[in-house]
Amino acid sequence: MHIKQVVLESLEIGNGVAELERSVLSSFFFESITWKKLRKDKIDFILGPKGSGKSALYYYLLDHEAELHSEGSFIVSSENTSGESVFSALTDEAGFEEADLIRIWKLYFLTLILDTCKKNGITSKVSQQTEELLKQEGIYENGWSISQLFANISNYIRSRLYFDAADGELEIDPSTGLPKKIKAKLTFGSPTTTQQKQGIISIDALLQAYNNLLVENNRKVWILLDRLDAIFPNDRKKEKSALRSLVRVYAATRNLPAIRLKIFMRNDLWSSITKEDGFREASHLAPVTARLDWDKSTLGEMLLKRFLLSVEFRKYFRKDESFIKSNSNDKHNFLYSLFPDNMNLYGNKPQKSFDWLVMYTQDGLGVSAPRDLIELVNSAIEYEITRLEKGDTPYKQRNLIFNHEGLISGGGVLSKTKMEQTIFAEFPECRRYIEAFIDSSGRNFDDDKLASVWGVDRDQADRMASYLCEIGVLKKSSAKSGATNYLIPVLYTNYLGINPSRKSKVG
Known part of the structure; x- marks a missing residue:
């Protein structure tokens, strides 16, 4: 067998699909400027076409969970990393309007934050009472998967499409202003004076309370959102509504510094929610948005790094792994050869x-x-x-x-x-x-x-x-x-x- 055949057979450069490359992602991953900004919490929206590396960034971030945890940030995936999408619970027949989808997103994020804080021992009277409330509403139980949580939340909102809040008896805790005894006390708007007296509390108030709790403990929760093309895949209009509602929720939570939404979205999906009738929220997102653009130089670096993982390749060409950090002209000339x-x-x-x-x-x-x-x-x-x-x-x-x-x-x-x-x-x-x-x-x-x-x-x-x-x-x-x-x-x-x-x- 000729040595060139040995070299070629030794090349395992992956398939470019992050889900399938996850076990070797640390070897293949190209640490771009976008990654560095994301890692430092400088950007929240990562946009790019299919195959541009959004999911690779997503999985690489998950792989740094322990490291970020030590720095005070909890990394939470809002989506299954394999198998059926969490978002499949949003059926085409559900009849959700954009306002309903905003409620679903907010309640889902609140539940993920509650679950994360509970698992990490960050509790307070507010968190205990919120957990009791969500359990009584049938939204949350210890040990439920994120698929179960999202499905229950979407069903909960579907059953209340024409109701903003439910009634019930209460006893107010004067130290927190929250109910001690709770019977269906959630509202998705600002509670009226009468509702406040009845102990009804808004989702926004609970998100603010959890933000305060995290700040007090010098912690943050990063909620990662990927595979967004799984939302209403057969209905472009509903897909657009779901994504617009997500961006609106992001805009509404930007003033909560301990709650960080990291959104990985295809360019064409982003365009679909901004191009037709304008989207005021989008104009404020430029500082926290990065677009994954690959030029000839970065594509060459990416490919060369994958070639250099092969021992036979390095031996034949007399290169070592440190060559990837060498002079750009040397790398350029070698790749082209x-x-x-x-x-x-x-x-x-x-x-x-x-x-x-x-x-x-x-x-x-x-x-x-x-x-x-x-x-x-x-x-x-x-x-x-x-x-x-x-x-x-x-x-x-x-x-x-x-x-x-x-x-x-x-x-x-x-x-x-x-x-x-x-x-x-x-x-x-x-x-x-x-x-x-x-x-x-x-x-x-x-x-x-x-x-x-x-x-x-x-x-x-x-x-x-x-x-x-x-x-x-x-x-x-x-x-x-x-x-x-x-x-x-x-x-x-x-x-x-x-x-x-x-x-x-x-x-």
Whole structure:
């Protein structure tokens, strides 16, 4: 077996899906500036496209739970890290309005905070009375899973869709102002004077009380929210309402310094809740928001770090793990030496092949997701191993382990996977419009050509084209005449039967 085959077979660069990589995430993880800000509690919203590393940040934060605990911060996942989503309890038939969803979020967060404080021995009269209240309402019991808690809370709110508070007898504790004997005393608004006399207390007051308790104990609770695309996955309107309500709850709790919501959200979901009728809360979130953007340099660092995990790779190339911290030019030159020198895209000037990889994986929004790059390179690794197993000659250049055929083959695999498992799975309403491009004579379209391809009028074509631009399947550009042109990104051309590249002679 040739040494290059040994090296290729030793490469285990992951699959880019954080849930599946969690056991080796500490080895693969690239500690970006976004991670450092998140770790230092400088940001609360992490936005990025699918495959950009949001879940990796989420899991890496969970892996630092003990470390953060020692610093006074309790890390709480609001979602199951595997299996069915907690949010599946929000059924399409529930009939929730945005106000109801705000109540669900607030009550869920209150319950998670109560449970966390109880487990860590942070108690007071207020916390004991809150626990008694939630138990009497059937919302909380010791040992319940977060799925049980969320399901009970959503059922509780569903059963009270037309009621703000329930009545009951009470005895007020003069030291806290809270009821001693409680019978259904929750309200989701500001209690009236009469309600206050009856001992009815608001969720906001309880959240404030827990914030004060945590501050007194020099503690914080970080509540992490991921997998938000599992909320009403079959109903975009309800999904938007659920996410808007979550952001409104975040805005309402920003004045509670000990309660920290950390929200990991896809770019397209964020756009869906802000673009149409404005969203006042969004304008105040810029200082606490980070967008996961990967450029050629950071993608190269990420890939090289994964290559260097292989002992055989390091031995053959005479590198050690510390090389990842070396001069950026040295790393750049070494990474590029692993790939062929020239690859073409649609007759443009030849590209260095790593540049080609970055360009190939870009969608119409100009985003190259780490997951897509990893998938393409994994496919290229398999191609090269198969080629050598068949007895083909290794490439003459010492460092060269990839060739253009394998990269193009990997691009084809990625194109199919991305279209079928991401675009069609998440935007099924677009499928017939996208498949109309199959075997197209080109990848450039103006408004009239799109209307003809789709068999719709120009206004309908404009709306669908704009939507496809928003999800990255098309890219908008302006022609010299002032007309609007649309371009299919190279990423999707292979699936659609459009030749994405010309062969280049290397090796």
